[in-house]
Amino acid sequence: MQDTYDAIVVGAGPSGSVAAYMMARGGLKVLLLERGPHPGSKNMFGGTIYALPTADIFPEFWKDAPWERFVTTEYLYFLDDDSAFQIGFTNMVYGKPPYNKVVVHRGVFDRWVAQKAVNEGAVLQTNALVTNLIYEKSLFGRDKVQGVQLDNGCIYYADAVILCEGINSFLTKQAGLRTDIPAETVKLYAKQVFRLPRSILEDRFHLEGDEGAIYAFTGYPTAGVIGKAGIWTGKETLALITGGFLDQLAEKRMSPYELLERTKRHPLIRRLLKDAEPIEYAAHMIPKGGFKMIPQLYDHHLLIAGDAATMVSGRRGTDLAMLSGKMAGETILQAHAKGDFSQKILSNYGWKINQSFFMTDIRKKRGTDKYVAKYQDSDYLISRAMNEFGSEFFHVGMGTEQDKMKKIQQELKQIQLPLKSFEDVWQALRHWEVL
Ligand SMILES: Cc1cc2nc3c(=O)[nH]c(=O)nc-3n(C[C@H](O)[C@H](O)[C@H](O)COP(=O)(O)OP(=O)(O)OC[C@H]3O[C@@H](n4cnc5c(N)ncnc54)[C@H](O)[C@@H]3O)c2cc1C
Secondary structure, eight states, rough: OOOEEEEEEEESSSSHHHHHHHHHTOOOEEEEOSSSSTTTTTOOSSSSEEHHHHHHHHHTTGTTTTTTEEEEEEEEEEEEEEEEEEEEEEGGGGGGOSEEEEEHHHHHHHHHHHHHHHHHOEEOOOOOOOEHHHHHHEESSSSSSOOOOOOOOEEEEEEEEEEOSSOOHHHHHTTTSSSOGGGGGGGEEEEEEEOOOOOHHHHHHHHHTEEEEEEEEEGGGGGGSSSSEEEEEEESEEEEEEEEEEEHHHTTTTTHHHHHHHHHHHHHHHHTTTTEEEEEEEEEEEEEOGGGGGGEEEEEEEOGGGGGGGBTTTTTTTTHHHHHHHHHHHHHHHHHHHHHOOHHHHHHHHHHHHHHHHHHHHHHHTTTTHHHOTTTHHHHHHHHHHHHHHHHHHHOOOOOHHHHHHHHHHHHHSSOOOHHHHHHHIIIIIIIIIO
């Protein structure tokens, strides 16, 4: 294998494979390095990819991408021990092209994206763990990245390197572009996948054909840690995830696996999973630090994209990874055309990211961390308040309706002051983007 390329991409997740695809399609010699035995082997998510941003890169991707289902129904359940308050939405139009949210298995979807890059001429090397960036010493100014080194000692050279290494972005740190990632800016999730015969699954979740559903759960599953649980329907699989902020899990001495087991014990979730056969376990982190944790996105001959660049907004991650990978790839194509990979030219990538719709959203969410740190019980208390309300409201007693409303008000006040409840709900709508 030749050891000099126009560009090297580290990590064949959605951001890396799209960056490689863009550059290879533009005629560059591209090397895509993935530490796992195949793209996607180290990745897990809920999860759904989002149709519109995906189609921006791969038009009508659903014609050949390995999808599981097209989401038409979403529920959010506020769970207490024995009760559940729910809100939901169904739209059959989302089940038809151009679709909305698409359930995929990352193990196969990531392979498909990487193959797109390979089809354009990129070289994919798996079982290739990059351990070091190689620098050209500069007498004046910063040293320049000129390649990467693998754990087996192999060295590859290129005009540009794009780091798409996901949340454990230690090469980004090695490059001096970010500091350590604090535990309060990261959520840790455990996931279990179950097999359930297609006909039972569709009956249970009220689905027909290729329609899919997402059930999100808050309150009970995370036992006072800010986080969530969720079920995504595949063709004949159910994916269950549970988790929350890493610092809160550590403080309360809870593991996401314990939370997963707790989630499965809830009477409602137990019923949804009845007779489903567990086939897979995984755990993964997601960067939730928002704007203030975004590293410097470019340096001489170097760009950062995807989770490594904290391109996450609410439940959107894969699409922002792919869009940032696309922008990174386009920037390197422009730099190649100019024959200039200096920080000044590559700053164009930072400019593109800053102008993007998702960066506007990420900027707007500044301050969420303070709220989350101050009110670690907000998930739990909102759920309790909604369930108290539901239990009284739907209960038929022997008093007047006025007495009933008074009792509801008193019970809600006992949980927390009404003003705090309003603030929790407002913050939930503003920051958590639960649906
Ligand atoms: C529990 C959970 C649920 C989620 N649900 C959703 C969802 O429903 N929808 C959504 O859009 N997003 C979701 N996300 C977020 C989404 O998964 C990420 O934002 C997305 O995967 C980021 O893509 P990426 O390419 O930047 O990084 P990754 O997907 O993490 O890929 C990084 C790749 O780099 C490789 N790598 C790392 N270091 C090296 C190295 N040194 N050398 C070689 N290879 C390396 C890894 O093996 C990996 O393949 C979820 C995340 C989690 C954890």
